[in-house]
Amino acid sequence: MTPAATGLHGAGGPALAVPPPRSRAQVFPARPEQVGAARRFVAGLLAGTPVADDAILCVSELAGNCVSHSVSGHPGGTFTVRVEVYDGDYVWLEVADQGGLWHPSAPDGRVHGLEIVRRLAGESGVAGSVFSGWEAWARLDWPGRGY
DSSP, rough: OOHHHHTTTTTSOOOOOOOOOOEEEEEESSSSSHHHHHHHHHHHHTTTTTHHHHHHHHHHHHHHHHHHHHHHGGTTOOEEEEEEEETEEEEEEEOOOOOOOOOOOOOOOOOHHHHHHHOOSEEEEEEEEETEEEEEEEEEEEEEEOO
């Protein structure tokens, strides 16, 4: 869910002269090799930004979850990556799957998927349902941003 869709960006405060975000989305076949394609997509969009490496890792984890733990990983399934860049402020990432019950991996003592995203992002979360699909999101704040 983008900040604009939820009313989060600038909600409750005075109107700011904020340039519109650079926004891109791409649908990928939900196959393991497409997780690398999603990383390259994000790397190309965020080249030169201070949050590029963290964003690439987040998208890798979230796309991997779609392929491994949702209905998207079934034959013909897809996942969608959305990126909004608010230059000098933050990057908003979303990765959406096609729903189903998530089947998490057995605990092995290592940090995985959503926990990695939580640790890297200023904010993150998951919205959706088994039926409509899941959308995992992360907000990666620019270092030293203005507030």
